[in-house]
Amino acid sequence: MDSARIAHAVCRASGPYRIEVGGILGPGGVDRGRRDITVLPTGGWKVGRAEDTVSPVLRLPESIAAPALYDAHVHLHPQVRLTDYVRHGIGRIRDLGSTVGADQAVPTGRCCAEPVPDIVLGGPLLDRPGKQRLPFAAPWRDAAELPNLVDAAAERGAAWLKLYDRFPGELVEPAVRLAHDRGLRVTLHPPPGEYRAALDAGVDELQHLACLTPRGDGSRGTRAVLRHWAGRDHGDAWPDLPRGTAICPTLLVQHQLVREAESDWTFPDHAPGWAALWRQLPTAARPWGATQLITARQAVARLSAAIGELDHAGVRWVIGSDTPNPGVRPGRSLWEEMNLLVSAGLGPLRIYRSAAVAPAVAEAGEHPLTFLPRGAFDSGRFSTEPPTATLLHGCLFRPNP
Incomplete structure (x- = not known):
């Protein structure tokens, strides 16, 4: 893995673990307010109030969860x-x-710490x-x-x-x-x-x-x-x-x-x-x-x-x-x-919905998620800098500066 550019912040082997976010991209738009995303060892995830016993906890209060x-x-x-x-x-690419x-x-990837997006073979x-x-x-x-x-x-x-x-x-x-x-x-x-x-x-x-x-x-x-x-x-x-x-x-x-x-x-x-x-x-x-x-x-x-x-x-x-x-x-x-x-x-x-792996974050799923700044949709223009984090197959990755 190119460790200079991306960090394996939390491994799915640590699951279940939870991520606290400041909102989600739902079917009706951006739903602001705290949400807990529980990440399972299988790589799936579910949205909802997590038990306090679920740890470790990653707090991203200034981010919203969205489909990758x-x-x-x-x-x-x-x-x-x-x-x-x-x-x-980006959690999925199509080779044409x-x-x-x-x-x-x-x-x-050689292991889960080496992130490779899902590849749709053309x-x-x-x-x-x-x-x-x-x-x-x-x-x-x-x-x-x-x-x-x-x-x-x-x-x-x-x-x-x-x-x-x-x-x-x-x-x-x-x-x-x-x-x-x-x-x-x-x-x-x-x-x-x-x-x-x-x-x-x-x-x-x-x-x-x-x-x-x-x-x-x-x-x-x-x-x-x-x-x-x-x-x-x-x-x-x-x-x-x-x-x-x-x-x-x-x-x-x-x-x-x-x-x-x-x-x-x-x-x-x-x-x-x-x-x-x-x-x-x-x-x-x-x-x-x-x-x-x-x-x-x-x-x-x-x-x-x-x-x-x-x-x-x-x-x-x-x-x-x-x-x-x-x-x-x-x-x-x-x-x-x-x-x-x-x-x-x-x-x-x-x-964004047209470019995403799914149109919205549902109650549960297995597809990749990304965590965007809370104002990602407010300015009328997307930042081209890496988002806060990306969840891929249950492992959370964060960009290094």
Whole structure:
């Protein structure tokens, strides 16, 4: 465990133990007033007045208990410290493309003192057939191989199948059918102009608001996406999504691209190892000129403006950071993504519930909890600093300064 960043404050082996808090996030909002949370040796917990004999006692009177967060779009990477998710109150993550999704073992802690968030396995990432351009994309040659790929994903415990933007459009519906037959859901990183057809084919969720563009001239990549959005007028009908469509917008990715491009990809706020990795990516391989920066800033503004339109249309928000894209850090970046959605006009409490492992703290449960400052929902903006503590599988972890 990275003991410099997070401390194992109380072990479940000490249970039952109780945590006194100054309120909870309940079904009707923040319920202020003392609550006792009794943590059981099994890892579960229950809310209610605890017997005075239950000890040890951890007093957090200036904190409210809330369901921990769920980062629904990450890429597990050797440089990512999984403890950084727990440190920032994230108890569950969903891997949507990595060597873990392809064939490596799912990370686990060596003991309960080494916190690893619950990992929802996205299974293999399926891109184009033939030679793969991404190191963690599953190799395949033709449609005849898809059943075996889906079977293997299900046997590994995957809950999702991710289709990338070069996956053949004519195979989306057969892939969805195979996945659904094996109990997997399907999410898509859509190519230009294909998001409606994918929804008609049964895709369960779309990734990246920035990718929901018209077909245009067929150009792909970051620059083409930004050009589309920079030219979008308020009256444009795209992206036209049916009510109930699940979408993970990942606004932060584009915001951070602009910010880091303005520094000529020096990544001044990040560790040298991350900066070196990100500069290897085609997007950050060379400086952006003044015209491209203007285009990117316009695109970011129009992406934010589209949030309110889509919300009015009744889409369902899935919140994810897309860590570790350039400048996007594990843990902290989910809070930054939530703040961008709040700035776009969505309510803080609603966004928190959309991003959490559960909508509220019930009378009892087993899912992770996080302990937030009592005023966490009062200012209209979330702090990006680590919360007071996180309860994961019955062990309580606190961030070190």
